[in-house]
Amino acid sequence: MIQEAKKRTNRWCAIAGGLVIGISTTLSSCLPHQDIIVPCVKGPLAVFPTVYKSGGDSWLLCSHIRVHAGMEVLDVGTGTGIQALTALQQGAKRVVATDINPMAVANVRYNAARRGWTEKVDVRLVPAGDAGAYAVVHPDERFDLIVSNPPFFDGNAVNVAERAGIDAGHELVSSLFAGLRQHLAPRGKLLMVFWGPAGYEMLRELAAKWGLQLQIIDRGPLIDTSMAKWVYNEQHTSAETSEGISWMKRVAGDEIGKKGLQVIVIEAVPDPSLMKHMREGSS
Numbered sequence: 001m002i003q004e005a006k007k008r009t010n011r012w013c014a015i016a017g018g019l020v021i022g023i024s025t026t027l028s029s030c031l032p033h034q035d036i037i038v039p040c041v042k043g044p045l046a047v048f049p050t051v052y053k054s055g056g057d058s059w060l061l062c063s064h065i066r067v068h069a070g071m072e073v074l075d076v077g078t079g080t081g082i083q084a085l086t087a088l089q090q091g092a093k094r095v096v097a098t099d100i101n102p103m104a105v106a107n108v109r110y111n112a113a114r115r116g117w118t119e120k121v122d123v124r125l126v127p128a129g130d131a132g133a134y135a136v137v138h139p140d141e142r143f144d145l146i147v148s149n150p151p152f153f154d155g156n157a158v159n160v161a162e163r164a165g166i167d168a169g170h171e172l173v174s175s176l177f178a179g180l181r182q183h184l185a186p187r188g189k190l191l192m193v194f195w196g197p198a199g200y201e202m203l204r205e206l207a208a209k210w211g212l213q214l215q216i217i218d219r220g221p222l223i224d225t226s227m228a229k230w231v232y233n234e235q236h237t238s239a240e241t242s243e244g245i246s247w248m249k250r251v252a253g254d255e256i257g258k259k260g261l262q263v264i265v266i267e268a269v270p271d272p273s274l275m276k277h278m279r280e281g282s283s
């Protein structure tokens with residue numbers, strides 16, 4: 001199911017990108033970016049420097065996206081926008097895509113613009129100082145589908161590229177679960193990838209705490225420590241390879257070495273039995 005990403009190096013003008021993301025437009029050179037072919041999304045997917053290139057986790061997640069015309073989707077930690085683009089391709093009315101990496105914000109805008117979907121994607125930069133899952137989502141906004149491939153590992157990222165894999169105290173996932181009831185439309189759901197088996201225990205605790213029903217709907221291959229190092233090295237953009245190795249050794253290597261790694265796809269919905277109790281309690 002997961003096919004090899006094909007690489008092609010292209011150039012993207014930083015001037016245009018600067019206009020798109022609102023950073024300095026004085027940069028005169030063109031930034032290199034790669035065009036890769038991935039599952040789920042038709043046509044080339046641009047990958048900007050420092051942005052998570054997409055990998056087995058991203059592809060497993062996008063393969064489970066089912067969107068009907070008119071649905072509204074939130075993509076938390078959009079990266080290149082692979083999941084946002086999958087949803088738009090399937091007819092989503094609107095996708096709100098968020099990321100803490102300004103280059104990812106520019107990246108998904110670029111990938112959407114290439115397909116004529118600029119008006120349908122609302123890309124929002126998460127401020128570094130307020131990194132909750134709904135930091136840039138209005139309290140009243142609700143979505144039919146919330147999709148996320150969050151950083152898997154606890155630790156301290158030393159730069160924004162590392163935030164693709166590391167999240168101090170699992171703040172993103174914790175806040176994602178905490179606010180789910182508030183931000184899901186009726187019959188809406190969260191579709192997310194994470195890592196098992198250890199990560200799943202944490203998700204179960206969060207689901208119990210926030211009154212959610214959780215189920216694993218798919219699993220990737222079981223990856224041992226040496227394989228995991230290879231996967232992470234390969235999946236980071238070439239510019240990030242050395243960073244990929246360093247954080248892999250520093251954070252993920254230890255955790256995976258002790259606990260193993262298997263990417264899991266989960267669905268979470270508000271627990272209907274709790275909703276019944278809540279309705280009965282309020283009447």
Ligand SMILES: C[S@@+](CC[C@H](N)C(=O)[O-])C[C@H]1O[C@@H](n2cnc3c(N)ncnc32)[C@H](O)[C@@H]1O
Pocket residue numbers: 052053054055057058059061076077078079080081082083098099100101104126131132133148149150151160163164165167172
């Ligand atoms: C594993 S990558 C997934 C990217 C993309 N969705 C995919 O599947 O390829 C995680 C993404 O989450 C972003 N991220 C990390 N912390 C975040 C936060 N607090 N809020 C929003 N995005 C965040 C990272 O910059 C990165 O783009």
